[in-house]
Amino acid sequence: MSGRHGLLDRLDERTLERRIVTPEGIPLRIEVARAGDRAGGFLLDLLIQFLLILLLILTVGWVSGWDDDWGSAFALLAAFLIRTFYFTWFEIRWQGRTPGKRASGTRVMDAAGGPLRSEAVIVRNLMRELELWIPLVLLFMPEQVWPDAPGWARPLFSVWALVFLLLPLFNRNRLRAGDMVAGTVVVLAPKAVLLPDLGAAAPAEAAHAFSDEQLSIYGIYELQVLEDLLRRTDAGRREAFEAVATQIRKKIGWQGDVKTERFLRNFYAALRARLERKMLLGKRKKDKFAKG
């Protein structure tokens, strides 16, 4: 499995879902964060940094009376530390998250599935210098670094900034340069809620309300579509129940007289029981087109 030596395994070319293998050898599904989520988190972090520095300057100015060299020395140093180590500090302390990442529901992880090492965090954030600050400074305040920059310098720096800004969009794991150097990847922080078991609610008679023939039509795919349907909570669910129930009744030739939702729940439980039994015997009926 390439996840052990390389980056995440792709589950599907088109989506951002990946698979990691935990050190216990169990594969887990992880979703790579979208560019929009990351940009949102990053902008929020920038804003927080800006506010922190502003607060710092105001406090230092207020305490030291605005015209004190020690005060400005301290402020300069502290502003540098905030700007350089904001991300590093939070990502080490909060296991790969910063306030912005928390808000946007993303987090940093080791791309090979191992522990997130502090070196990796340090490196991925040092690279921001190259990706963001250098081109920005060169673009807007070139005299600080290169006093007599020729005319072609500005477009060049714009291209530089743009290349690094867009780099994540041109690779499959949405890696920016810092992620590449550090071997990290930004993923969506997983969150799923455990809902009630639909199978537990079905009454015992559901099990023999359907014949084996009736249950052998559908496969796992249809079962899970039915699960999604039954878990719906929106206003249009009743209509959808009606439509699906009509179709199932027709397909399996159902004669009974049971209320629509009851019927669907019973059918779900019975179908799941049958498919799970089959699965234990090693037969996975993928969908209604598969045999078995």
Place this chain on the structure above:
Amino acid sequence: MSLDRGGPKGPEGVGLRSTQFRKEREEVWRELEKLVQHAEKRGVRSLPAQYLVRLPLLYRATLSSLSVARAISLDRNLVDYLESLCARAYFCVYGTTHPLRDALSGFFRDRFPRAVRRYRYHMALAALFLVLGTLVAYVLVARDADWYYVFVDGHYAQGRDPAATTDELRQVLHRGGRPEELGFFASFLFTHNARIGMMAFALGFLAGVPVYLLLFINGLILGAFAALYASRGLGTEFWGWVLPHGVTELAAVVLCGGAGLILAQALVFPGRHTRLRNLALKGRDAGVVVLGAVAMLFVAGLIEGFFRQLVHDAVTRYLVAFSSLALWAAYFAFAGRERPA
């Protein structure tokens, strides 16, 4: 899990095995979920000890539940939930674990000097470029002072050029200042140099070419200055002015440049791994070097900002220069070595 023979018709409901399975294990999952939620909000280390001990146990139990659920359950919500819970717990268990303080002490005791030693040839190469630049500029300017204007930008020289009188040049070497001004000066120097150092590292990502240039150009400027001062018989005083902080600062610049070369090498000559994997492996070591170099630049900023402006005695200046050289040499040669058992 007790896999009873319970056929399709159990006492409760349809008697799904997966339902039975969920009933038996759910308590464990809920407990893990609570711990993980707490850890996500307030950090893993905020968990009381008795829970901290439970975390890996619950995590492994839930991972095994996930394996079982994948094999026996077709309840998609359940599998998704377990998968997500395992991933969250995985981040708690395998996220960065050591506290920042421990990481820092271990950093200067072991990791930084070790990383520098491991990549000593990269560092040597970076130093070579710096020295080469210095020599080239020194020789050229010593032979023909006009070369000076090629190497040193007018803004940067601030009047320190071949047109200046010897006295003017000497004055620069002995400029003093009030201590409170110097504080600002020192912190300006540090932040400025640290940014240059980090830039030297990050530029390694562009195949290293800019790193060579940066080191070489820095060498050129240093060499041009040295030649200018030497031509007025101020050579000793000049080096006494540069070296006390220069030893530390130049060493740090060389380390940053060397770290950039590590990146460049990983990209251009990936070796056994894929380019990306190799970059990730080497990049972390390079980052360690840069972080250490930033700390060195902080020290250099203090020396340059305070010491250089306050102490004007040549002997003391040379003393500090050589002792800092000896200190760094000893540090990088011996710190963090594993003792033979």
